[in-house]
Amino acid sequence: MPLVGSRNLSDLFRAAPLVSVASEDRWQLPGAQILQLMYEIDDAQMTALIPPALHPTIPPTLVFTVTRAPESPAGPFVLAEVKVGARSGARPRGFLARGYCDSAEAMKALGNRWGYPLLQAQVTLDKRYDRIRATVKAGGATVLELTLLNPEPISGNDLQYLANLNLARVTRDGSALDRLVQVDPDYVFRSADRGKPQLDAFDAAAWQLAGAKPIHAVSASYAVADITMPVLRYLVDPVKPPLQAVERL
Amino acid sequence: MKFGLFYEISVPRPWEADTEYNVYQNCLEQVRLADELGFDQVWAVEHHFLEEYSHCSAPEIFLTACAMQTKNIRIGRGIVVCVPQFNNPIKAAEVAATMDIVSGGRLEFGTGRSATWTELGGFGADPDETKKTWDEWTRIIPKMWTQDRFQYEGRAFSMPQRAVLPKPYQKPHPPMWVAVTSPGTELDAADRGMGSLGLTFGGFQEQEKKIAEYRRRIKYCNPVGSFVNEAVNTVNFLFCHEDNEYGAKTGQRLAGTFNYLAEQLLAARQAYPTRSYPNLGLLPALRREATSAPEGQIPEGLAIGNPERIVQVIKNWESVGVDRINFLLNAVETVPQEEVLASLRLFAKEVMPKFADSRQPVGASAAGGV
Numbered sequence: 146m147p148l149v150g151s152r153n154l155s156d157l158f159r160a161a162p163l164v165s166v167a168s169e170d171r172w173q174l175p176g177a178q179i180l181q182l183m184y185e186i187d188d189a190q191m192t193a194l195i196p197p198a199l200h201p202t203i204p205p206t207l208v209f210t211v212t213r214a215p216e217s218p219a220g221p222f223v224l225a226e227v228k229v230g231a232r233s234g235a236r237p238r239g240f241l242a243r244g245y246c247d248s249a250e251a252m253k254a255l256g257n258r259w260g261y262p263l264l265q266a267q268v269t270l271d272k273r274y275d276r277i278r279a280t281v282k283a284g285g286a287t288v289l290e291l292t293l294l295n296p297e298p299i300s301g302n303d304l305q306y307l308a309n310l311n312l313a314r315v316t317r318d319g320s321a322l323d324r325l326v327q328v329d330p331d332y333v334f335r336s337a338d339r340g341k342p343q344l345d346a347f348d349a350a351a352w353q354l355a356g357a358k359p360i361h362a363v364s365a366s367y368a369v370a371d372i373t374m375p376v377l378r379y380l381v382d383p384v385k386p387p388l389q390a391v392e393r394l
Numbered sequence: 395m396k397f398g399l400f401y402e403i404s405v406p407r408p409w410e411a412d413t414e415y416n417v418y419q420n421c422l423e424q425v426r427l428a429d430e431l432g433f434d435q436v437w438a439v440e441h442h443f444l445e446e447y448s449h450c451s452a453p454e455i456f457l458t459a460c461a462m463q464t465k466n467i468r469i470g471r472g473i474v475v476c477v478p479q480f481n482n483p484i485k486a487a488e489v490a491a492t493m494d495i496v497s498g499g500r501l502e503f504g505t506g507r508s509a510t511w512t513e514l515g516g517f518g519a520d521p522d523e524t525k526k527t528w529d530e531w532t533r534i535i536p537k538m539w540t541q542d543r544f545q546y547e548g549r550a551f552s553m554p555q556r557a558v559l560p561k562p563y564q565k566p567h568p569p570m571w572v573a574v575t576s577p578g579t580e581l582d583a584a585d586r587g588m589g590s591l592g593l594t595f596g597g598f599q600e601q602e603k604k605i606a607e608y609r610r611r612i613k614y615c616n617p618v619g620s621f622v623n624e625a626v627n628t629v630n631f632l633f634c635h636e637d638n639e640y641g642a643k644t645g646q647r648l649a650g651t652f653n654y655l656a657e658q659l660l661a662a663r664q665a666y667p668t669r670s671y672p673n674l675g676l677l678p679a680l681r682r683e684a685t686s687a688p689e690g691q692i693p694e695g696l697a698i699g700n701p702e703r704i705v706q707v708i709k710n711w712e713s714v715g716v717d718r719i720n721f722l723l724n725a726v727e728t729v730p731q732e733e734v735l736a737s738l739r740l741f742a743k744e745v746m747p748k749f750a751d752s753r754q755p756v757g758a759s760a761a762g763g764v
Contacts, residue, residue, distance in 0.1 A: 146726070
């Protein structure tokens with residue numbers, strides 16, 4: 146059967162956000178800009194980046210996503226994520242161990258509501274006609290810099306985004322449990338482009354992905370979409386085998 | 395109705411020295427038995443890099459071995475990837491013709507374009523181009539087979555005048571097929587006068603609509619080859635057992651395992667935004683069919699269970715217009731070889747005779763006989 150992850154996430158859970166799964170909030174994020182790049186990574190870390198509940202994709206991948214939300218209940222924010230492409234059983238997912246957000250208020254809300262494990266940083270998204278570039282500067286260092294070159298229009302229907310599995314703690318039956326929280330937003334696209342991906346800087350350790358080595362560019366896309374952040378439906382117990390790990394809320 | 399086998403050749407981990415050898419030997423043993431039992435055809439895929447799911451990257455070799463070990467069963471290249479980074483059209487025509495000769499005119503020639511980033515990315519192929527190169531190749535390969543000398547100035551391929559040799563044993567050439575996974579590809583097949591080699595299941599109703607449209611469209615086709623191959627070929631799982639419950643349970647385990655492996659791959663659409671791949675190809679459709687049944691029931695279209703149930707399933711497929719069914723027999727050796735062979739024997743004994751009246755020699759329907 147397929148390979149499974151070998152990563153022990155215990156240390157990371159200590160700093161993970163505590164999520165209230167009972168909330169029925171659905172945030173609307175109108176006119177959000179989304180820059181996304183995919184890279185294949187060296188298979189030396191194929192199983193070391195994900196927990197036993199997940200399978201690596203074949204080939205193993207990282208997905209870099211920077212989202213600027215000009216409006217949200219927590220005000221405007223820019224969110225940066227680097228996710229490991231994975232399968233939860235047979236379902237495609239992106240495992241997020243750490244992200245960055247430029248707004249303290251949004252960071253707190255996204256963590257408490259949807260389990261995004263975030264740190265505050267300077268996150269920028271700059272759209273030009275010949276390129277779309279994003280940068281993340283944390284602690285004085287550039288931990289991510291990526292670019293989509295030569296954008297050309299495509300249909301939003303041609304885009305497919307992975308649902309997140311965010312590393313978080315969840316309160317159930319009075320105790321805080323270490324879980325991966327599935328977040329699968331709904332997207333209504335206003336426009337979409339694709340172009341050539343270029344990864345200018347990536348500090349894997351700053352994203353809790355030490356050893357992850359992007360080796361082959363796959364794709365880059367940019368979209369403007371109305372995003373609906375969902376009600377949580379599923380959790381994943383990271384230490385269980387994939388077919389036993391999914392819990393329905 | 396005609397019956398065949400369909401091979402992805404999936405190999406379970408751990409991969410020890412003789413794991414692949416044993417799986418290949420099991421497949422060959424199944425094909426020999428199928429030939430003795432009167433199955434009409436055996437198809438093998440061309441896949442690359444698809445760990446566990448398919449270790450069948452040189453199907454022409456496997457199928458040649460099948461041909462050398464059998465007498466009657468036809469051998470189906472299912473499919474030649476018509477993408478220049480994977481194959482060269484001259485070489486594809488030559489290899490196919492040679493297979494047809496050494497098999498004594500038993501080749502079925504399937505065409506397609508790959509559906510995973512795992513493969514397309516591995517070969518450095520541009521997903522935007524694959525439909526176009528497939529279209530171009532399907533038009534030139536039959537001319538390479540039938541013209542004494544062939545020359546061509548095309549979009550993705552050109553060649554000066556040469557005799558492409560050898561020529562196929564079947565005249566004018568082997569029947570041609572298109573692998574159908576994306577919606578609408580069955581119409582591409584019809585428009586070109588090619589057989590529809592369905593690689594997804596779908597329910598009866600969904601397939602009936604597609605097949606009816608295929609039959610309508612092919613009447614007005616502009617055939618790429620020298621004749622029209624109007625035929626609808628589908629893929630299914632097979633596990634036949636006297637005990638319906640055991641047969642269904644084992645068959646569902648087989649189907650579930652196969653689909654689980656498929657989902658670990660990276661579909662083209664999941665990695666690269668392109669209009670060229672409007673859906674995920676065979677992967678989700680296979681999974682849906684294998685799991686889409688109420689709790690405790692068997693998915694309606696799967697040929698698993700006891701002979702009586704399988705007869706009814708196949709009659710349903712026949713009624714919606716399917717001409718041939720090819721069966722996947724195993725996935726990562728989930729089913730012991732002895733049980734696979736027993737399933738084939740029982741199917742041949744109890745199910746195939748029920749369709750004997752509607753069974754014709756395969757080559758006859760395609761008008762591509764020797």
